[in-house]
Amino acid sequence: MVVRPSRTSEHTDGRTAEVYQTAAKIILQKGYDATSVSDIADALGITKAGLYHYIRGKTELLYDIMKYGLQELDREVMVPARKIADAEERLRFVIATHANLVTRGDGAVTILVDEARALSPSQYRAVTRLKRAYLEFLRETIEELRAHGKLRGVNSTVAAFAIIANVNWLSRWYQPDGGLSAQEIAGQIADATLFGLMKQGKQRSLQAL
Amino acid sequence: MVVRPSRTSEHTDGRTAEVYQTAAKIILQKGYDATSVSDIADALGITKAGLYHYIRGKTELLYDIMKYGLQELDREVMVPARKIADAEERLRFVIATHANLVTRGDGAVTILVDEARALSPSQYRAVTRLKRAYLEFLRETIEELRAHGKLRGVNSTVAAFAIIANVNWLSRWYQPDGGLSAQEIAGQIADATLFGLMKQGKQRSLQAL
């Protein structure tokens, strides 16, 4: 996870990126509330006061990590997806790419999922707004499938949440050293989810199982 | 949520049930770490020390709630499901019933999902063991489908987690006063998930969408 320069954080160099990466990793493991600022400082080999040189506060750190996760989702999933004309192909791309982002696991995208509760109201609103944009993007693509007569009798909200559920849940059970590769899993999830929604999906050749 | 008498908690009357229900509700809203023992006591209209008359500790309270959730899952989903001979029908029943349990929402089943991290190692092991039993139950049923030649080329682990993902994610977006009823959603999730896994599902008549 590389943090790009932004107006909201005045430190943009490599050390700040390291702070964010380390924090994301620990928060992912222990949860936000159970992670103390000292935990993060210790992992970085500095003191708590030293860490406050880089962050403005604990929730601001969380918020910045989440913002990065949402940017990542936009940059790597939504922007490229919008260039795909065919709705079915687009949806398959979104599911597989998002799944890869979760398993690649620098943490930011995943932290997004669970820890929003800890944000301040205004931070929460900002994050929720961007999450909702992603949901709407999925819903629109699904409705496009329906318009082409390809969708089964499934509510598009339920379907969109089903996609998000499957992808995000990956972070809870995926093990890099397990029997299945991230690509295999991503492909299978995309396939099963799409097939469940559509009247007749072009069934992809499935990799070894 | 009604807590049944058990050997591990010495108080079994109505007040203890009220304690557990209230605690579950608050933990569900705020998260376990962010919920203080005083929060729960306040909601019950007693002091913190008064609450300790009913509980042995904060994690024990969480553990007891989770144990109840797992019992609920066993009693209401797995036990009746085992009586269903047809694997497809059985899987549909499991998905729909589990989904209803989540949306009915007295909290215990849902808390199970997110807060296991806060348990002590031995408590964590106990909960994980029972969760794994549920996963295995799903996997076996899915493999039964495969044995009958009904399954598409999907890994049964991926499929089992997909079911769990869809059902548990419900708790994050289901709104009782929303446009969709719990039954509708449960039915659609069961239908879309099953259809995604199977070669040819008996497509149920879907309710209004």
Add this chain to the structure above:
DNA sequence: TCCTACCTACCGAACGGTAGGTAAATAGTC
């Protein structure tokens, strides 16, 4: 006379955060 169901008052530990300092690097001036 016990037991149940609480209470007040408190403890030690951990928390997020800050005040105020310092050594080393960097930038500006001559």
Add this chain to the structure above:
DNA sequence: GACTATTTACCTACCGTTCGGTAGGTAGGA
């Protein structure tokens, strides 16, 4: 290049607050 001013990157030491938990008491019912 030498000297100074400023900034960076931390530090020690501490603050007020909140936390989970407890000791010891009490009012009321069986």
